Amino acid sequence: MLFKKLGRTFSVALCVAASAVMMGSVSAADYPDRDIKVSLHVKPGGGTDTMSRLVWKHAGRLTGTNFIVQNYPGAGGQIGYTLLSQAKPDGYQLGAITTLSIVTHELTRKGVTYSLKKNFRPIGRVVLDPSVVVVRADSPYKTIEDLIAAAKKDPGKINWGGTFLYGAHHVHYIMFSKATGAKLQYVPFDGAADSRAALLGGHIDVGSGGVSEYAALAKEGKVRILVVGGGQRYSALPDVPIYKDLGYDIQVGSNRGFAVPTGVPEERIKYLDDLLAKVVKDPQFLEEAKKVGIAATISHLSGKEFQTYLLKLQDLMREILPPEKLVK
Incomplete structure (x- = not known):
């Protein structure tokens, strides 16, 4: 009698376990259903x-x-x-x-x-989109060295726009400032579209953003990318230096x-x-x-x-x- 009860109990347990497995597999297979x-x-x-x-x-x-x-x-x-x-x-x-x-x-x-x-x-x-330093095509800053020299001459006068405070492009500025000793005024925006529009509209002097966000504009001659914050040169812009080329230990994106x-x-x-x-x-x-x-x-x-x-x-x-x- 005891063995019969144990047998029935074991059979029920197996059925429950099998049902659980089947329900689990059906649940996984049903995702997503909306x-x-x-x-x-x-x-x-x-x-x-x-x-x-x-x-x-x-x-x-x-x-x-x-x-x-x-x-x-x-x-x-x-x-x-x-x-x-x-x-x-x-x-x-x-x-x-x-x-x-x-x-x-x-x-x-x-x-x-x-x-x-x-x-x-x-x-x-x-x-992984390396951050760049970018200016309008008519900017007086032809190279990153030009920008550094101008910023050191008049600390805080030149403004640098990018996305959120302590986002990638703000941290780019912080790293840039620490490495070069140049002081600019950082202006945060709620997104790359806004900071890019501000740069093109002449409301900021310098911008930072992802290389993918400015590469096409650089090809069209509307902006000039001064430096790329990646570990190697960007394939679509082979003539634009990375920080390592200039002697700075900066990688950010x-x-x-x-x-x-x-x-x-x-x-x-x-x-x-x-x-x-x-x-x-x-x-x-x-x-x-x-x-x-x-x-x-x-x-x-x-x-x-x-x-x-x-x-x-x-x-x-x-x-x-x-x-x-x-x-x-």
Whole structure:
């Protein structure tokens, strides 16, 4: 009798376990079964916006899923990041994350409710876009040495515009100033489209942004790129020096990728991670990436690789940023 009871119990347990496995596999297979929203913390028109729309357009083509890209600019990216961090962790809301804002917000801003480590799970990096120093074509600064000399002659008189305070392009200025001793006035904008328009309109003297955001304008003769903050010369602009060519130890740029809020099921994170890896190798995506000027900056990292990279970068920023600017 005891063995019969044990046998029946064991059979029931096996059925329950099998059902759980089947339900789990069905659950994973059923994702996604509706639209997925993609939040951007920047205004339309900049490098992050362009990259994101292109990536999820082709992700939709490859999967049949509708990815809805929405802009939530403001407060230097804080509005968009807050929305993403507080989203339901079901895999139907993901968002762009970029450096250095995703790394420095919690270090430099009081009242920030999110943490890179606690609230975000990266699903991959798509682009590493070196930051450049750029001027209008009619600027008196023909080289980076011209700019340094002028800034040293009149400290604080020349203004330098870029994106968010303690974002990639502001940190570019900080590193530039420390390395050269030149002092300019940094002017922050809520996105690359705004800072680029300000430069072209003559409202700022110098700009910094991703090389992909200015390469086409340089080719058209509308701007002059003085230096690229990458580890090697940009293939589309082979005559433009990098800092190493000039004797400065500066490398800085914008990492652009995506994350979901912490708590999304692992199988859904893997689905999105694998999808990004597939998109960045897709011939149709790469062909269109060439047309919009981002192909040369594509530098894919998996979600785990991107997370490790970002956390190490955050530790570095704690060392680089002025102590008085760090939130106590």
